[in-house]
Amino acid sequence: MSTHQPPMPQAPAATDWQAAPGGPYPGYTSPIPVVRTHLGHALASEWTKIKSVRSTMWTLGVFLLLVVGIGLLTGAVVEANSDSESLSGENMLSFGFFGLLLGSMCIMTLGVLTTASEYSTGMIRTTATACPSRGRVLAAKSIVFFTVAFVTTLASSGFVAMLHSSMLGNAGADSPTGGQWLKATVGVSLYIALLGLLSLLIGSIIRHSAGAITIMIGAVLAPLVIALFMAASSMQKLQEWLFEYSIPSQLGAFYDNGLTGSGPSGWDPLWIMLGLTAVVYAGAYALLEKRDV
Structure with a gap:
């Protein structure tokens, strides 16, 4: 008597995710679409980071409070205690200098935290795993931070600037020229953004938030403090150089009110900061490629 044999199981049909012979991984291809990563992906990642962390909200919030608050207070005091004769020939936009000088500390702090905080939390390992190209990561951080x-x-x-123009214009001050408007808005914004980018690069080099912030604050304040104690006549030239090329003096040059009558003027501080940032960027990139995360 014959017995019924059950049908033999058949091999499953080839599916779409099985690779054709000759592929980069013979026998398997991921069902997830694979695309070649580029700078745009790194930019999207860094933008997500910078808008998600609380340090961005706090530092930029304090920055806006200092710049606008001190600007409003300064404008009100000058308007109440000045007349058209005393304001004649004065660049009314220059009173925004004080708020921006203090506010620059917030931008420098955020710049340091953009890079150094990832080393303190260990997040840099995840970043390096997702994007092994370290130069691309540094470029993306720099572009996103500079833009913000x-x-x-x-x-x-x-x-x-518009606030001061309205307030002091009513007090009889002369209207600023187009060049003064450009330097007091676009020029000074580029300078402070570059100063913050320099802080970001120092944070990448030092890899320690407190240390990098201390270095940047020292770079702003130390030249002025050191120059004040140079009373000897033999050190007069060095004292003048420290005054002329200190960051507060360069920042004041955008308002034509530097600490001294000589030194950088016009757009010169912007080119100085751009060259310094480029040199530090090259050093940060070289160290990033050589060191472990």
């Missing part, structure tokens, strides 16, 4: 710092500074400095 520039736009924020431009909006706040432009608002304060």
